[in-house]
Amino acid sequence: MEDIGLSIYQSAWYSFPRKLTRNVIFILMQSLIVILPSMELHMGCTDVEQNITCLTIICCGLLGMLKMGWFRIYAKNLIDNYNSALNDYLTIKNTKERDIMRTHAFIGRFLCCSMLGFSYFGCVIYGVTPFFYNPDNRINITNRDTILKYPIPSRCVLEYFNVPTGMYKISCLVQAVILTIAATANFGNDGLFLNITLHVCGQINILRIHFINFDVSSPQIYDRFNALILRHQNLITLARELADLISFVLLIELFIISILLCITGFQFIFALKVNNTVMIGKSLMALSLFLIQLTLYSFIGNYLKSEMEEIGLSIYQSAWYSFPKKLTRNVIFILMQTKSPVMLQAGNYIVINLSTYVNILKTSFSYLSVLRIIVGV
Numbered sequence: 001m002e003d004i005g006l007s008i009y010q011s012a013w014y015s016f017p018r019k020l021t022r023n024v025i026f027i028l029m030q031s032l033i034v035i036l037p038s039m040e041l042h043m044g045c046t047d048v049e050q051n052i053t054c055l056t057i058i059c060c061g062l063l064g065m066l067k068m069g070w071f072r073i074y075a076k077n078l079i080d081n082y083n084s085a086l087n088d089y090l091t092i093k094n095t096k097e098r099d100i101m102r103t104h105a106f107i108g109r110f111l112c113c114s115m116l117g118f119s120y121f122g123c124v125i126y127g128v129t130p131f132f133y134n135p136d137n138r139i140n141i142t143n144r145d146t147i148l149k150y151p152i153p154s155r156c157v158l159e160y161f162n163v164p165t166g167m168y169k170i171s172c173l174v175q176a177v178i179l180t181i182a183a184t185a186n187f188g189n190d191g192l193f194l195n196i197t198l199h200v201c202g203q204i205n206i207l208r209i210h211f212i213n214f215d216v217s218s219p220q221i222y223d224r225f226n227a228l229i230l231r232h233q234n235l236i237t238l239a240r241e242l243a244d245l246i247s248f249v250l251l252i253e254l255f256i257i258s259i260l261l262c263i264t265g266f267q268f269i270f271a272l273k274v275n276n277t278v279m280i281g282k283s284l285m286a287l288s289l290f291l292i293q294l295t296l297y298s299f300i301g302n303y304l305k306s307e308m309e310e311i312g313l314s315i316y317q318s319a320w321y322s323f324p325k326k327l328t329r330n331v332i333f334i335l336m337q338t339k340s341p342v343m344l345q346a347g348n349y350i351v352i353n354l355s356t357y358v359n360i361l362k363t364s365f366s367y368l369s370v371l372r373i374i375v376g377v
Contacts, residue, residue, distance in 0.1 A: 026068055026181070026185065027065050027068050027069060029178070029181055030061055030064050030065050030068070030178075030181060030182050030185055031061070031065065032178050033057055033058075033060070033061035033064075033152065033178050033179065033181075033182045034058050034061040034062060034065070036152050036153075036154040036157055036175075037053075037054035037055075037057050037058050037152055037153055037154065038054075038058060039154075039156075039157045039160075040054060040153045040154050040155070040156055040157055041054050043156040043157070043160070045153075045155060045156035046153050049267070049279055050153040052263055052264065052267050052283075053153055053282065054153050055260070055263065056260060056263075056264065056286050057152055057153075057179075057182075059256045059259075059260055060182055060183075060186055061182050062252075062256075063186050063249075063252070063253060063256060064182045064183075064184075064185030064186040064189075065185070066249060066252060067185060067186065067189040067190075067249055068185050068189065070245070070248065070249050071189055071192075071193075071245070074244070074245045076241075077241035077242060077244065077245040078192070078193075078196065078245065080238065080241055081196045081199075081200065081238050081241065081242060082196060084234070084238055085196060085199045088101065088199075088203060089101065092206075096209075097206045097209075100202050100205055100206055101199070101202050101203075101206075103202070104198045104199055104201060104202035104205075105195075105198075105199065105202075107198055108191075108194060108195035108196075108198040108199070109195070111191060111194055111195070111198075111296060112188075112190075112191030112192070112194070112195055113191075114292075115187040115190060115191055115292060115293075115296070116183070116184065116187050116188060116191065118288070118289065118292065119183035119184075119186070119187045119289060120180060120183060121285075122183070122285045122286070122288075122289055123151075123176060123179040123180045123183055124176075125281055125282065125285050126151045126152075126176070126179055126282065126285075127151045127172065127173075127175070127176035127179065129149070129151065129278055129281075129282060130148070130149035130150055130151060130172060148165065148168055150171060150172060150175055151172055151175040151176050151179060152175045152178065152179065154175070158171060187289075187293075190293060190296070190297075193242070193245070193246060194296060194297070194300050196242065197239075197242055197300055197304060197344075198300065198303075200235060200238055200239050200242065200304070201300075201303055201304050201307050203235055204235055204239075204304075204307040204308065204311065205307060207228065207231055207232060207235065207311065207314075208307075208310060208311060208314035209314075210228055210231075211228060211311065211314040211315050211317075211318050212314045212317050212318050213318075214228070214318050214319070216319050216322045216323065221323075221324070221327070222324075222326070222327065225323075225327055225330065226330075229330060229334065232311065232334065232337075236308075236337070236342055239304065239308070239342040240342050242344075243342055243343065243344055243345060246344060247344075247345055247346065247347060247348050248347065250297065250344065250345070250346035250347070250350075250352060251346040251347035251350070253293070253297075253346075254294075254346050254350065254360065257290045257293065257294055257360075258360055258363065258364050260286070260290055261287065261290055261291075261360075261361075261364040261365075261368070262364050262367045262368045262371060264283045264286045264287050264290070265283075265287060265364070265365070265368045266368055266371050266372060267279065267283040268280065268283035268284055268287060269368075269372060271283055294357060294360065294361075295357065297344065297352055298352055298353060298354055298356060298357035299354065299357075300344075301343065301344035301351070301352035301353050302352075302353035302354045304342070304343065304344060305341055305342075305343045305344075305351070305353055308338065308341030308342055308343075309338055309341050310338075311334065311337075311338050312334065312335045312338035312339075315331055315334055315335065316335075
């Protein structure tokens with residue numbers, strides 16, 4: 001039977017966008033989700049609720065376009081990591097080590113499917129919401145006084161381009177598909193990145209076991225220990241490539257999520273006050289998606305950092321005191337390396353871990369409280 005973990009990475013590898021034209025087509029399709037609400041805002045045809053919806057959709061579209069373009073520019077970093085993952089599944093035969101790899105692959109697959117499933121559910125919510133604004137779930141397209149609602153606020157834009165109101169349902173369906181594509185670009189790329197980051201964490205975990213169980217009494221002690229050192233250097237290189245790839249994206253994403261947490265949080269509180277069920281559902285869905293993104297990056301970033309740091313602890317737990325003097329000096333260098341571990345950083349200066357996660361939440365909710373008091377909600 002084909003190995004489950006290997007099939008996961010093979011499928012991810014073959015589905016990886018390697019052609020520039022494919023990326024350009026997808027970016028152009030995603031640009032619609034930015035252009036339509038931007039034009040709608042410019043035309044001044046939206047109310048406060050739609051303004052927030054436009055801002056949220058624009059930000060999500062920009063993040064999707066940024067990730068598609070950025071992952072294409074730094075494609076080599078992902079290719080190196082996925083080549084290494086394929087090689088790991090082909091070469092590692094130890095049952096315990098393969099169980100560790102399968103566990104991390106399962107977690108990555110579960111996170112990816114959960115994010116995409118939840119985001120698709122959000123697209124469905126946005127897609128069916130316009131029909132709840134009309135009595136008896138019917139659209140009277142012959143009534144000129146009827147204000148049509150769309151999944152992406154774009155009524156004035158479509159009227160400007162003379163799109164007939166008779167195509168209302170088709171327009172809603174097309175916009176729902178555009179939302180789904182944008183969600184795939186945003187959360188799908190997150191799943192791709194977090195999946196391979198978890199694999200690197202699993203390999204570091206395996207390396208820690210090798211250091212702890214290093215047998216001093218066996219022959220060729222120098223060659224075996226040098227092989228572990230080379231593996232450590234290789235994992236540091238792979239982790240640093242991932243950190244360099246995501247650094248700028250995380251900086252933009254943290255900035256956008258921090259702002260949108262305040263805005264959508266305020267919208268949610270206001271919706272509860274006026275008892276607007278549709279607004280409650282949409283704002284709660286947006287809040288949940290932003291928090292999921294922030295939570296996953298924070299937890300996995302913290303996990304990568306802790307695994308890198310615990311390499312030093314694993315060496316300390318080994319029989320290092322029985323090593324020859326030359327190997328003891330190498331141990332010192334490894335311990336020094338673990339003092340400055342590779343971490344996921346936003347803009348190369350904001351460490352993405354649980355502490356940063358808590359600080360972002362505290363700051364966002366503090367601004368939200370001030371905004372609520374000022375407006376008097």
